[in-house]
Amino acid sequence: MPLLEIDGKPVETPAGMNLIEAARLLNVEIPHYCYHAGLTVVGSCRMCQVEVEISGRKSIAIACNTKAADGMKITTRSEVVHKLRQSVLEFYLQHHPLDCPICDDAGECDLQNYYMEHGLHDSRMPLAEKKHKHKVMDVGPNIVLDSERCVLCTRCVRFCREITGTGELGVFGHGRDAELLNVPGKILDNDYAGNVVDVCPVGALTDKDFRFKRRVWYMKRTASICTGCSRGCNIFVDWETDRRYKDPQRRIQRLKPRYNRLVNEWWMCDQGRYGYHSVDEANRLLSPKTKSQSNGHALSVDEVITKIAARVESAIEKQGPGSVAVIASASSSNEDLFLLNRLFIDKLKVQNIDVTFGFEAKGKEDELLKKSDLAPNRRGALELQVKPWGGEGQGGDDLIAAAIEGEFEVVIVVRHDLSTAMSEKDFAKLRRNTGYIAYLSSHENGLTEVADDVVPIAMWAEREATYTNFQGRVQKTARPFDPAGLAIPEWEVWKKFGEIAGVELNFSDVRDVFNAIGMHFESFKGINWESVGSGGRMLNGTPEPTYKRIQTSTPLTAY
Numbered sequence: 417m418p419l420l421e422i423d424g425k426p427v428e429t430p431a432g433m434n435l436i437e438a439a440r441l442l443n444v445e446i447p448h449y450c451y452h453a454g455l456t457v458v459g460s461c462r463m464c465q466v467e468v469e470i471s472g473r474k475s476i477a478i479a480c481n482t483k484a485a486d487g488m489k490i491t492t493r494s495e496v497v498h499k500l501r502q503s504v505l506e507f508y509l510q511h512h513p514l515d516c517p518i519c520d521d522a523g524e525c526d527l528q529n530y531y532m533e534h535g536l537h538d539s540r541m542p543l544a545e546k547k548h549k550h551k552v553m554d555v556g557p558n559i560v561l562d563s564e565r566c567v568l569c570t571r572c573v574r575f576c577r578e579i580t581g582t583g584e585l586g587v588f589g590h591g592r593d594a595e596l597l598n599v600p601g602k603i604l605d606n607d608y609a610g611n612v613v614d615v616c617p618v619g620a621l622t623d624k625d626f627r628f629k630r631r632v633w634y635m636k637r638t639a640s641i642c643t644g645c646s647r648g649c650n651i652f653v654d655w656e657t658d659r660r661y662k663d664p665q666r667r668i669q670r671l672k673p674r675y676n677r678l679v680n681e682w683w684m685c686d687q688g689r690y691g692y693h694s695v696d697e698a699n700r701l702l703s704p705k706t707k708s709q710s711n712g713h714a715l716s717v718d719e720v721i722t723k724i725a726a727r728v729e730s731a732i733e734k735q736g737p738g739s740v741a742v743i744a745s746a747s748s749s750n751e752d753l754f755l756l757n758r759l760f761i762d763k764l765k766v767q768n769i770d771v772t773f774g775f776e777a778k779g780k781e782d783e784l785l786k787k788s789d790l791a792p793n794r795r796g797a798l799e800l801q802v803k804p805w806g807g808e809g810q811g812g813d814d815l816i817a818a819a820i821e822g823e824f825e826v827v828i829v830v831r832h833d834l835s836t837a838m839s840e841k842d843f844a845k846l847r848r849n850t851g852y853i854a855y856l857s858s859h860e861n862g863l864t865e866v867a868d869d870v871v872p873i874a875m876w877a878e879r880e881a882t883y884t885n886f887q888g889r890v891q892k893t894a895r896p897f898d899p900a901g902l903a904i905p906e907w908e909v910w911k912k913f914g915e916i917a918g919v920e921l922n923f924s925d926v927r928d929v930f931n932a933i934g935m936h937f938e939s940f941k942g943i944n945w946e947s948v949g950s951g952g953r954m955l956n957g958t959p960e961p962t963y964k965r966i967q968t969s970t971p972l973t974a975y
């Protein structure tokens with residue numbers, strides 16, 4: 417392990433680490449454009465120059481392509497380095513448009529930030545002589561290029577070559593005519609295209625979904641996970657709720673990937689990136705619904721849950737637990753499923769219960785991140801044994817077929833919209849043959865129209881929860897803002913149900929519920945809310961996956 421000095425402070429680094437990463441170990445950020453830890457090093461922008469002293473001999477080197485070595489003395493801040501960076505910046509800004517006031521990247525642009533730290537010069541280039549290039553040009557369905565702002569760092573080019581292997585972008589021309597453009601005949605429409613905006617250090621590539629929606633300094637950032645498939649990519653939720661004059665529905669402004677070495681590294685897919693729109697969709701279910709008489713007043717959530725509990729109890733009393741079926745969901749969190757298990761399996765002895773059904777939509781799976789299982793917590797549901805039991809319980813498609821044939825007096829459905837999951841004829845039969853259907857849903861849909869009682873439930877960005885991804889890693893979502901309307905988290909529905917049915921589920925909050933899981937399930941034993949941390953924690957008995965670089969199996973390396 418090389419031992420070196422950076423700005424007078426000693427630091428020991430793993431062998432082979434470059435000086436940008438070595439400095440980060442001391443919380444020292446060396447300015448850079450072309451370097452990105454997830455991409456090959458090209459050493460082209462020259463912004464990362466530092467002073468290097470080895471055995472008394474001083475030189476200038478680029479930090480991205482210089483490996484930390486024993487005895488090195490590195491100076492990242494000095495007059496010499498400052499002047500070097502100033503001149504590099506002046507070069508980049510020579511033809512740069514005066515766009516900052518209208519640039520979507522203002523506030524998080526490394527050209528702007530470094531200019532304020534190092535540049536602060538007046539332009540020596542007369543305005544009329546500035547070279548003009550393409551502005552507001554679609555390079556793909558979601559991404560806009562302003563090539564005047566581009567510093568030709570090639571990060572986006574390398575992302576498309578090395579990570580997705582799709583190669584849609586390239587740099588064409590020489591000298592001041594050099595320009596980032598689409599490779600002829602290719603549009604930037606791969607499943608991970610949004611990442612090019614994240615890697616672009618300036619405002620050259622912007623995302624149509626976010627462009628001009630919010631100034632970055634107004635937004636708040638919350639660490640969470642994507643619930644778009646069973647991988648659970650780590651993300652930041654960038655949200656803002658005070659300036660809703662533009663788009664009153666919109667609370668989440670964008671999602672950004674959050675580094676987790678063993679889950680998603682620096683990336684996320686577009687399906688997850690843009691999936692947040694469902695949180696503030698116009699068809700969110702904002703209040704409970706009931707088909708029965710309510711003497712003219714709208715029923716509260718508690719009243720509807722009381723009705724559901726009473727109906728379940730009476731069915732069990734008259735016809736036994738076999739008269740009740742629960743069509744549960746692998747999109748529910750660990751806490752939801754734990755309480756569902758305690759209530760329906762442990763206490764009410766309902767055997768017809770399951771989370772996996774043939775009608776569930778499958779996604780595209782690839783060698784990068786995307787998993788075909790779109791449910792974020794199937795592994796958690798399996799660990800928490802939400803499944804048919806006791807020999808007589810029916811699950812999966814048998815349970816659905818039995819429900820259609822009218823074998824159950826009461827059917828409780830969580831999240832699934834059965835109106836689109838089965839044929840019109842089967843759906844009509846299910847309704848006709850079932851005495852009572854209760855439904856927990858976050859959105860209005862065909863089933864909320866016809867179910868007897870419907871409870872609105874909170875979505876992933878409106879509640880704290882844990883999910884267990886396909887690897888067996890328990891990870892957390894956060895709650896940046898309150899649930900829409902009268903919606904409540906699913907676990908609270910089961911807690912209230914338990915209180916009414918005389919089943920003690922005395923948990924004060926979601927953390928309490930999570931911390932109790934380990935007392936009942938060996939794989940969660942000793943794992944508490946805090947220990948899950950921001951990067952997640954593997955279930956007991958499940959080893960960490962082996963690290964594998966997330967990239968296409970045939971990366972291109974030549975530029």
Ligand code: SF4
Nearest residue numbers: 566567569570572616
């Ligand atoms: S568009 Fe952005 S990421 Fe691509 S080369 Fe230009 S500055 Fe770099």
Ligand code: SF4
Nearest residue numbers: 642644645649685688
């Ligand atoms: S791969 Fe799955 S978890 Fe990751 S961003 Fe895409 S949908 Fe979300």
Ligand code: FES
Nearest residue numbers: 448459461462480
């Ligand atoms: S970051 Fe080192 S040369 Fe670009």
